[in-house]
Amino acid sequence: MQTLNVELGDRRYPIHIGRGLLAQAALILPHLKRKQVAIVTNTTVAPLYLEKLAQPLRDAGVAVISIVLPDGEAYKNSATLNLIYDALLENRCERSTTLIALGGGVVGDLTGYAAATYLRGVPFVQVPTTLLSQVDSSVGGKTGINHPLGKNMIGAFYQPQLVLADIDTLHTLPERELAAGLAEVIKYGLIRDLPFFEWLEAHIDKLTALDTDAMRYAIYRSCENKAEVVAADERESGERALLNLGHTFGHAIENGMGYGVWLHGEAVAAGTMMAADLSRRMGWLSDAEVARMDAIFRAARLPLEPPGLGADRYLDLMGLDKKVLDGKIRLVLQQGIGRSVVSSDYDVAALRATLESPLHG
């Protein structure tokens, strides 16, 4: 087991990474205010891991409530959130009850947001079971739900007490989901860590084969990168925006196609290549660098061809994004591999060209 501490002043919290962590109640017990937890999970994860997590807690004298939600991004909404509130109230959960999110990013975002807002805030623990949530959504305190008019429009910044990233859970992950998680891993190399990108180029096949040592290192280094960014900029006023590489384009793809058609990580990968294409058109990125990016995403088995929605539809979808500043869309672009920048200083004609025909300009 490796442990990384996210430094957020009085809200410092540890991320443990390793095998079999799910069943180690001793890791969770010191963080409980009282011996009552509500485990929030979904119908896919529950049969695989709910009892593995719950039974050792019960054996340690913890009262365990479980809340099983429907599975999927389409359920990351206020109706599902209300299912959590209802269960917590019906079970008379109090301010000292700890919520535990067991599942992927959707479960984590919903549970974290419920924890942030139930009784104006209760403690919570993240037990992410997908690669994407282990390297991304469980670090940094972003929680929230979607709205019919936009993704993640309602939410809160709220930090967990503890994150348990159990590598064993990745063995039950569908291949598409593993690839989507690798897209976020690769992102950390692209935005700020060239040596990690080079390590990934050398080890991408081990990661797709779920080699334990390679995977633990990739998760640790990803979390380390994200933790550094988040600790420096908790409220996303500056550097944290770099983490959104590929996300403005990616959200437009997800939203334009209907949530759930593309996985988030798939959309981010395709969106990152759109950002690369725009960067190349502006002379910030060489053809060779674009080719390296293309190659590693393909080796990770990610789809890179964005849907042809047309530039006008893309611009409309991107206009609703949170990363808008005074009406002007800011984008995360590449100035070489390992160096992303946030910029609104780009050529609009080049942007339209990218949106009309990415990778073909």
Next chain:
Amino acid sequence: MQTLNVELGDRRYPIHIGRGLLAQAALILPHLKRKQVAIVTNTTVAPLYLEKLAQPLRDAGVAVISIVLPDGEAYKNSATLNLIYDALLENRCERSTTLIALGGGVVGDLTGYAAATYLRGVPFVQVPTTLLSQVDSSVGGKTGINHPLGKNMIGAFYQPQLVLADIDTLHTLPERELAAGLAEVIKYGLIRDLPFFEWLEAHIDKLTALDTDAMRYAIYRSCENKAEVVAADERESGERALLNLGHTFGHAIENGMGYGVWLHGEAVAAGTMMAADLSRRMGWLSDAEVARMDAIFRAARLPLEPPGLGADRYLDLMGLDKKVLDGKIRLVLQQGIGRSVVSSDYDVAALRATLESPLHG
């Protein structure tokens, strides 16, 4: 105009108290990140004050969106919250858009919660138009909504940029609402400020007659008391709980009778007398002190006779309250006027007697 600063580290904010503040755009302008605001108000307040607030802002070049909600505690729920989100999204409001709450506690709680959660947090300004919201809900950062199973069950701690308490708005306030606000004013004297309580005994008639100087002083001193408590204990782990004097009983009254039948301040007054009754039965408060409390609430024209729900129903209603600690109900009780304490060390038989027959034991 008097100004009080609430000290919350980097989130220090001013409360301005005086006449005609609503129309002084110059007080608001320095707090805007960009010249766009969304004013949230209700159907009762809008015809009285919306244009008085909005026009000077427009004259100063600010883009103003208004969101007019239905009026009443019954609408402090997720459906009304969604009306705010929808309007903000339809108008493409961004992270730099400031929300302005114009109205009483319900508008303030809803708007503050929308501000806390829209795009994970946007700035907001409170313009409370009732005495209750001027002395209570606009100070301290509590925001939230009700749930069918309990009041204020969903919410966040979130501080405004600025509070404008305009005394002129009290002239359009119904008498019952003025009295409900006075209940909270009296509360500050009871919990921690005996000299203020004595001043109130001498000036209660001026306050019910809306004397300007008396009212400004009462609001200032109430906010000062609350600000001191909140600054010392922002997250309600200790002293802040004293502000809930009368609230555990009061919430039970409001919930038991159905929200909206009793005004919040009315329920708090009756609940405070129930707490006084229990304190008297335990020998913590003299008959003479109970009589002084009874007299000032009556002079403020508040109803003091709680509904006869029966002890079992009361206990059930109180069990859902947030101030529960490990299954034991903690209550705010009186050890003399000007000295409240949080205690779970009370006689349960005495509590049942109070619930069965307050003021008659």
